[in-house]
Amino acid sequence: MPKTVFSPSIDSRPTYPGLVSQGAVPGIMVADDAGAAALIDLATSDASVMDRAHVLLIGGAETTATRLGNLTPKALHSAPDLEAAAPLFDSLLLDARMGTQLYLAGSEGLIGFATARATAAGLPLDAIQSEHRGPIGRRMKCVHCKGITEDVLTDPFTCSHCGLTLFVRDHFSRRLGVFQGVCVDAETPGDIPETVEIRA
Amino acid sequence: MKKLVVKVTEVEALSPLVKRFRFEDPKGAALPVFSGGAHITVEMPEGETIRRNSYSLISDPYDGSAYEIAVRREDMGRGGSRYMHTRVQVGDEITISAPANLFQLDLRARKHILIAGGIGITPFLSQLRQLDMEQKPFELHYAARSRAEAAGLKLLPEAAHIHVHISEEGARMDLGAILDGQPLGTHVYTCGPDGLIKAVADQAARLGWPKTAVHSEAFIAPPPGEPFEVVVRSSGQTITVKADQSLLEALEAAKVEIDYSCRGGACGRCQTHVTACDGRIEHNDHWLSEDERAEQKTIMPCMSRFKGARLELDL
Ligand code: FES
Secondary structure, eight states: OOOOOOOOOOTTSOOOOOOOOOOSSOEEEEEETTTHHHHHHHHHHOGGGGTTEEEEEESOOHHHHHHHHTTOOSEEEEESSHHHHHHHHHHHHHHOBTTOEEEEEEOHHHHHHHHHHHHHTTOOGGGEEEEEOSOOOEEEEETTTOOEEEEEOEESEEOTTTOOEEEEEEEEETTTTEEEEEESSSSSTTOOOOOEEOOO | OOEEEEEEEEEEESSSSEEEEEEEOTTOOOOOOOOTTEEEEEEEEETTEEEEEEEEBOSOTTOTTOEEEEEEOOTTSSSHHHHHHHTOOTTOEEEEEOOEESSOOOTTOSEEEEEEEGGGGHHHHHHHHHHHHTTOOEEEEEEESOTTTOGGGGGSOOOTTEEEEEGGGTOOOOHHHHHTTOBTTEEEEEESOHHHHHHHHHHHHHTTOOGGGEEEEOOOOOOOOOOEEEEETTTOOEEEEOTTSOHHHHHHHTTOOOOOSSSSSSSOTTOEEEEEEEEEEEOOOSSSOHHHHHHTOEEOTTTOEEEEEEEEEOO
């Protein structure tokens, strides 16, 4: 699946310009199954980018892990989901030195999550590269109960925590790495617009 | 710009060339607190003209009982620092601006490295109190030529993470060793001569540091020069800029409204459009890019001067 091109939106909506090799410098790479293809493309453009890279595959298939392993990164780690990957990702950030490049590839949820953790660890945004691959599901935070619902594909959607019907906004919190969901029928309960699929 | 009248309550020689001044509210009221790296502008009236220089605050940012600055006497300058050294006495009342900060710490950083050359130590003196208060890890590296000239020594606490490099004693600062292997999320801040700022930026770039983790402040007072004339477009008025005056000071003396903050060519606030230029602008600021300088279509009046037949400003 190729790189996703998003339609223009408000400034707070993140953009994902794509991965460009910075050469054989220390690297941390985080990808999901779809994002792994972006890492493979990156290594095809410059094999040396893998020499000092820790690759963290999240929720990837066995075959994907094998394909990434064939790129011979310095280390390959896997985790079933973002929450499970967090401690490992944090410890990679903690051990890394200045000059380390961060490469993120996959869903908006993954990119938002990893960017938020990396900036919380003090990494400026200009040291982070990202490329969107795969489904356009969003990581949504309910502004009412603060619960996070992953991979939201429709607008409106139902908050997986409090059950309110939420409208998908383009408003993005970099600190949390989430989009905001706001109750659609707060004024007239039950008056819910037709559900549509969200677009890129 | 908000102004405050304060009373000079202490003057102390820190080194042969550097004096520390303490200012308090005349009635003992609390002064506005500030953030580490902030500066104030001090007004120095002399006859008809008011000279204004900006100085970094060196006191505790959270302490509203007083502001302190350290001023190095620059005998080649326009006279601002000489005025501070020779005229300002304990008990005097002077006018200052409220603090403004163009050199803030990025508090998202995991670690801070502060690098000072000479009198460039001043903004860090307030920052290190802020870093201590916020319990943020940091290292300070202070380079000076000799111990006698290192005015900051008297104001720096003894601590393992505060390193003094005296070049006369052979303890030169090794930027490679300082910057290499720092943890991810480290930010570096440099204040001092241009050469030092550039050396730190180059070293950081070589080690792959992102640009936004590299900060600097080159705070310098405007240099004196040959007198020149400038035309104000809106009124057609011709103003003479004296040898020991900056263009900004001359415009202010002629009551031309112009915005400023740092008065040291660093903040961009005074940027002014040039409507006619027959001659050469001497750009002394740190704000304009090479291309903008070459175009001669903008000038930073706080720092820059002019040589030639005619300079007209869009004011
Ligand atoms: S006043 Fe700051 S650049 Fe001129």
